Amino acid sequence: MRVWSDLPVGRVVRLDVDAGAVALSIDPLPPGAPAILTYRPGLAELLDDARTVAGLVASVLRELDAAALALFPAWLPGAAGIDGPGGAGLRAVRPLALRRASSGEHYGPFLAELAERALAGGPSGFPPEVRAAGLARVLAGSYGRSAAAVLVHVPDGLGAGAQEVFVAGCEWLAQRAKAGVWLTGAPLDAVDRVPTVRPRLTTGPAGTGAPAARSWPSGATAAGPGEARTSGAPAGGAQGGGGRLGYPAIAGRPHPGSAGELALEAALARCAWASGRAWNQTYLPHPLAAPIRLDLLWERERCVVEIDGPDHRGAAKFAADRERDVLLQIDGYAVLRFLDVQVLTDIETVLRRIAQFLRGRRGTEG
Known part of the structure; x- marks a missing residue:
């Protein structure tokens, strides 16, 4: 099994493997794997957002959106020299985004708005369905990958109702974004429809049994073993304090x-x-x-x-x-x-x- 390239996209699965070992094995991203991001919500935050599926989806989309803005211009070839919120930059970046969309799978109006927001800020005017699909394509494209996956760490302490809403939100994201949603962390004993897979992680080159690659980029905000750097920052700015989405x-x-x-x-x-x-x-x-x-x-x-x-x-x-x-x-x-x-x-x-x-x-x- 090629591990990460063989895991499904467009579906929710649970990975029966240590979360720290997972993080060590995906930096750098393995060849053929999707662009793998990590989402590690806190319990209090999750319980608040998970009262409804819409609330959970909105929380995840905020994180994906912040990551896409921070990664600009990696996903828009030719935009490296365009900077600042001034009118000239905005006038230049919109047609560039539309041309990029015309030659690929991106939705032009969404990509153009995202590029403008990367320079000038502001909220998105598109509905969640459009944002989920568009952000997944943008994040995958930032790393030259054909698909994206979100590795979600399930916190301890979710009750039966919260587990159901949590899984439903993950299923919505997987289906609408056509992304993999892979769960680690606490078991979901109240929900039995999520299949479990056990990927075979490679071991260290010295035969020590340690994971082959080290964890996500160093300098991460403290949360747990293998946590990636987090989003939540304005485009081009320093790291925000509330982000829970890590990206390579x-x-x-x-x-x-x-x-x-x-x-x-x-x-x-x-x-x-x-x-x-x-x-x-x-x-x-x-x-x-x-x-x-x-x-x-x-x-x-x-x-x-x-x-x-x-x-x-x-x-x-x-x-x-x-x-x-x-x-x-x-x-x-x-x-x-x-x-x-x-x-x-x-x-x-x-x-x-x-x-x-x-x-x-x-x-x-x-």
Whole structure:
């Protein structure tokens, strides 16, 4: 079984596997898999939204919408140079979105509105059915995938009524968005119509039994093992505090949901010595190894910089980090690790240490 590429889209299934192991196995996204996002609602939030299916759907769509806005312009080729809420930007981005829609499966008016909102903000005027389908296509396209899936962590403590509404909302999303909705976490003992599958997750390249790849991009907001960075931020802005949807990094740019990555890139952009850097690259140690996603890479100097959030203190993540660091060091890479709190509170020290290492590798001074 190819694991993620073999799981169904357009349906709700329960994954009989540890949620932390799942998170470790999907970063970077495996070839052929859908664009996999994670949704981890809190119990209080879920109980409030799950009083009706419409309330739950509205909550999930808010998260998907925030992620799509934050990922702009990854899903709109040619829009990289368009910025700001001014009239010129809006006039340029709308026809670009309509042209993009005319050559694919996107609904033109929705894509154009989403592109305008990425620049200027504001709510969507489309009904939930249109938004669900449109957002799923946009999020899949951001990663060059043909479909999207949402990995939903079910919290403990849902009563029978809340479970029924929760499953009905997930079924609505799967059907309307034509996306996979894969459940992990607490069992749904009051609802028996969700089939269970047990994917075979690959093990670490050293034969340790640890998941093959490490967790979602580092710098995540604390919630649990394997939690991805969250959405909820304005397009291009820092991470919001209320988001519960995590999404993978896109190669070549800092993760829009990571305040640490955004702050470090803003600082590096002012430093001439920082040229040659590349964000969120995938590295394959050898043909039989699992690929590794690197937060920040200077390839010529063989320097890797990792920004670690509080989730890296967990046992599984810590072990996976050590294993991948050894593989990189064997290949001649140095791995510089910084806590995200260091980046956010003492950026000058972080810059000084990176610069010192790069200049040493380059044989330069000053």
